[in-house]
Amino acid sequence: MPKSTAPKWNLGKPLALIFTVAVIVALFSLRGYSQEKKSKRPGDRVRNEPVIRKPEAEARHPDDGQALITYIRQHLIRPPATAAYNLTHPEKSHFTQYSRQSQNAYGIFNAKPKGVFVEARARDGEEGSHTLYFEKHLSWTGILVEPDPSLFEALMSKNRRAFAVHANLATSDGSLTSRNKNLPPNPSLNRLTSNSLPGPPVPSVPLFSVLQALNTTRIDFLSLDVEGAELQVLQTIPWDRVKVRLMCVKANRVPGGPTFLTQYMEEQGYASLGLTENDVWFAFL
Numbered sequence: 001m002p003k004s005t006a007p008k009w010n011l012g013k014p015l016a017l018i019f020t021v022a023v024i025v026a027l028f029s030l031r032g033y034s035q036e037k038k039s040k041r042p043g044d045r046v047r048n049e050p051v052i053r054k055p056e057a058e059a060r061h062p063d064d065g066q067a068l069i070t071y072i073r074q075h076l077i078r079p080p081a082t083a084a085y086n087l088t089h090p091e092k093s094h095f096t097q098y099s100r101q102s103q104n105a106y107g108i109f110n111a112k113p114k115g116v117f118v119e120a121r122a123r124d125g126e127e128g129s130h131t132l133y134f135e136k137h138l139s140w141t142g143i144l145v146e147p148d149p150s151l152f153e154a155l156m157s158k159n160r161r162a163f164a165v166h167a168n169l170a171t172s173d174g175s176l177t178s179r180n181k182n183l184p185p186n187p188s189l190n191r192l193t194s195n196s197l198p199g200p201p202v203p204s205v206p207l208f209s210v211l212q213a214l215n216t217t218r219i220d221f222l223s224l225d226v227e228g229a230e231l232q233v234l235q236t237i238p239w240d241r242v243k244v245r246l247m248c249v250k251a252n253r254v255p256g257g258p259t260f261l262t263q264y265m266e267e268q269g270y271a272s273l274g275l276t277e278n279d280v281w282f283a284f285l
Contacts, residue, residue: 065209072205072213076167080141081159087126093137095129102133104276105221108246108283115220117142117162120169120207120233125155130223130248135161142221143214145169147202163214168204171232206236219244228253231261239268245284252278 089095094102109115115138117131122144126132134140141161146152147168155164211217222244224230231254247270251258258280262272265282273281 065212068205068209069213072165072167072209076165076203076205076210077213078156078164078166080161080163081156083159085136086157086159089126093133095126095132102130104281105130105246105248106133109220111138112220113138113140115140115142116216116218117221117223118145118207118211118219119143119223120145121148121151121225122146122155122164123148123151125158125160125164131162131221132160134221140220142219143210143216145207145210149200149202165205165210166202167210168202169210169226169229169233170204170206170236171229173206173208173236207233208237208242211242217242220246222247222249224248225250228255230254231256231264234261234264243284244270244282247282248279249282250278251275251280 096102115134117134117140119129119131119142122129122131123146125144125146131140131142131144135142141163143163143165144155144160145165145167146155147166149166152164152166211219219242224233224247226233230249230251234249249261249265251261254261258275261280262282266272269284270282271285273283275281
């Protein structure tokens with residue numbers, strides 16, 4: 001039988017060569033990865049390293065914001081009353097204690113009906129109120145924010161025609177107070193701040209989140225008195241998404257006082273209308 005003339009392939013040498021090249025490439029790749037990791041500066045990420053979301057990034061994540069808005073709607077907001085007012089001094093028109101805040105605002109608005117206000121802190125909803133006149137006489141509505149439990153209970157007893165929120169206003173865009181037992185089991189809601197009020201801790205929520213929870217981003221009158229944290233609260237607001245026609249901001253306890261407040265608000269496009277006793281007034285032009 002004739003011998004086959006087909007070539008005989010010797011696969012041993014090519015396979016050994018391929019294996020050798022693969023090992024060399026792998027070694028160089030591992031060496032490069034190791035050097036890259038050693039030379040990595042803090043905050044840098046090695047190529048193909050998985051991204052780990054940091055807390056500050058989570059705070060800006062849309063899902064986190066929506067969870068907070070839902071929490072505010074379900075746990076913190078009380079609807080406007082429908083019963084008759086239960087005021088200690090129903091004969092009064094203006095309830096402010098000094099500086100004629102409601103009278104000044106009334107003159108600026110020229111008796112505008114059906115406006116929207118935000119008052120923080122609202123206290124008992126009557127004594128010293130900057131907004132009750134607008135609600136009673138001009139059919140305004142709005143948002144009353146009060147963190148003190150006893151004052152909030154008194155506020156609810158007045159039957160105000162406004163939404164009431166039992167909370168502190170946060171001084172960062174984080175979120176709520178962690179020791180509140182009613183918080184939902186959501187890890188994104190654990191970056192919370194406590195407060196010095198007596199009794200159970202009260203959640204601290206950004207003012208913008210409260211506005212979002214009530215689908216309100218255009219305010220006619222904002223009265224802000226939060227014991228020295230006014231500038232920090234204002235800095236949590238995205239001013240490209242919120243517009244306030246007129247605001248009265250307590251300034252006597254703010255570090256830097258009216259000067260710092262005015263500088264910041266002018267940078268946001270607001271004009272200073274001047275100072276009345278402890279309050280600085282701003283208007284959006």
